[in-house]
Amino acid sequence: MFQRPVQHIFFDLAFGVYTAILALVVVALLTSTHYLSRISLATACFGFLLGVALAVARDNLIELLVRTRLYLAASLGPLLFLLITDIGTSSGVIPDANLLQDLTDEALLLAITGLILYGTTMNCYAVILQQNEDVLTEWFGRADTRYLRFVRILSFVSGLVFLASGLMLPISIEPAQGLFASIGGVLLANAVIVGKTRHYTLVESGLLVKRSGTLATRFIPRQQLRSVEYNEDVLTLHRGFPWPVPFRCRLGPIPDSESVAYSLQKYVDGD
Secondary structure: OOOOOHHHHHHHHHHHHHHHHHHHHHHHHHHOOOOOOHHHHHHHHHHHHHHHHHHHHOOOHHHHHHHHOHHHHHHHHHHHHHHHHHHHHHHOOOOOOHHHHHOHHHHHHHHHHHHHHHHHHHHHHHHHHHHHOOEEEEEEEEEOHHHHHHHHHHHHHHHHHHHHHHHOOOOOOHHHHHHHHHHHHHHHHHHHHOOOOEEEEEEOOEEEEEEOOOOOEEEEEHHHEEEEEEEOOEEEEEEOOOOOOOEEEEOOOOOOHHHHHHHHHHHHHOO
16 A cells, blocks of 8 residues: 555545545444444444555546546535535425434535545546556646636635625534535635646546646546637637536747647547
């Protein structure tokens, strides 16, 4: 395990932690025992070891999570549960939600570990693609001014909405209050750092986007790229559902910017 790349090690540990938390929650609910009881702690340790062993033994586990988008279910599923529970109890659609409200702490814990698993999965998948697939083209670029202004305004407004929701609105689920405020803080921070230079790497499976000074890597599958436009040193990538807003970056400082745009156009057209 310790001879593996650091991104693989982080994924192995994150997957082990997620399986440990999942096993802990399931056993505690089924046996009605405390989370610090012997059986719960033993189950968590077993789940962690099983998850790490599975991540190390299955070389295709990361690709399976990405291709099937199970990593999104692991991170967004508990968040959706929290949202539905809160809306249902507040509106009266769910008349007796005692059991659901009892599960909010568990859902919040799974959501946090799921988001960590999401980040480590993306970083590790980026390393796998760079090692096993040919790099078609790569470049460094900053977001276009108009696109940057739009993203900053959207992040700032969304951050204020989430922050106000967590601090001011009468949310029936207490853990959701802190979660909403945390999401708001992240969005406000993103509005500040969104303008950093990014490293773009185009491989056979899709486009990798890494923000300068961070470890986070985004992956845009090839099927998501619909069309490419290049004019006035601004590259525009139109993506499919659920991304209605095109992605724009400036290629002005790059000597071979026209070559990058041409390679992207051929890639999207399937040539």
